[in-house]
Amino acid sequence: MSKWQSERSIHEMLKDTPPIRESSDSITSGTEAKFTTSRSMPFPPAYVPPEVSAGSAAGPSTVVKAGTNRMESLKTWSLSTYKCTRQLLYEKLGKTSRTVDTELEAQIEMLRETQRKYSGILRLSLALAAQLAAAAGTQRALGEAFAELAQREPELQQQFLYNADTQRSLTRNGESLLAALQLFNTSLSTLVHKTVADTLQTVRLYETARIEYDAYRSEVEASSPAPEPLLAATERHRRQYARLRDDVAVKLHLLHENRLSFGVEVKVMNKQLLLFHNAISAYFSGNNVALEAAVRHFHITPPAPAPAPAPPHPS
Secondary structure: OOHHHHHHHHHHHHHHOOOHHHHHHHHHHHHHHHHHHHHHOOOOHHHOOOOOOOOOOOOHHHHHHHHHHHHHHHHHHHHHHHHHHHHHHHHHHOOOOOOOOHHHHHHHHHHHHHHHHHHHHHHHHHHHHHHHHHHHHHHHHHHHHHHHHHHHOHHHHHHHHHHHHHHHHHHHHHHHHHHHHHHHHHHHHHHHHHHOHHHHHHHHHHHHHHHHHHHHHHHHHHOOOOOHHHHHHHHHHHHHHHHHHHHHHHHHHHHHHOOEEOOEEHHHHHHHHHHHHHHHHHHHOOOHHHHHHHHHHOOOOOOOOOOOOOOOOOO
């Protein structure tokens, strides 16, 4: 292609191309139309603000007011958290005083120590039950293996059957002991995790209220004079602290007056400890009759009795 023909082709291509202004205008108008459509689309349901529900006629002032309320709530929460954290830090450093009810806190510490001791017993008893359950499973499998070999080894059949019956008897005794331990652990778990939960929850609320009251009280003592809103907030926290302190004192008093041991009557705990003792002693001494009597005394259904093991034949 010659140079003249090449220039002519380019010239014709440019003639067919729309003017730059026209192209620019059409792109701009298309963008504006798309933007207008996007702005007019409603919010998806998941993003509708709580204050602007479907069909409501809430205006911009309602949205601004709701946002302001949330900001004020966040500001109040942040300020209270800062004051409580500072109070705890200053208490650890010995730079501020704290409100102390010596008698009440001694009772609370005794309750928590008792909880730790009972929790330790429960943890060990659960571990013992798991180990005995594993041993019973092994004895059951061993008895089945002996019984199977008795069918395949005629010359050793009596010996295999004798050992199979012995393992079945041990398994049955283990299941009786596990039934007793399960009842003991269930009662102890209720004792540790449920019965005292209400009292300990009230104690936690009381301790939180004490920190909040001391944080505001310390700020009042450091201010001269203290502003009225700070005085009102301090009085509100003082009343909450006093109410929760009285609640804790009442619950601890009831535990003592009703002769409760960690929320459960002493006679109930005494019954569970007796069950634990009798079942363990009978099992490890090999006294099957005493073991079955112990579980029946506490209304526990023992497993079905196994046939008595046959004595081995002399060789």
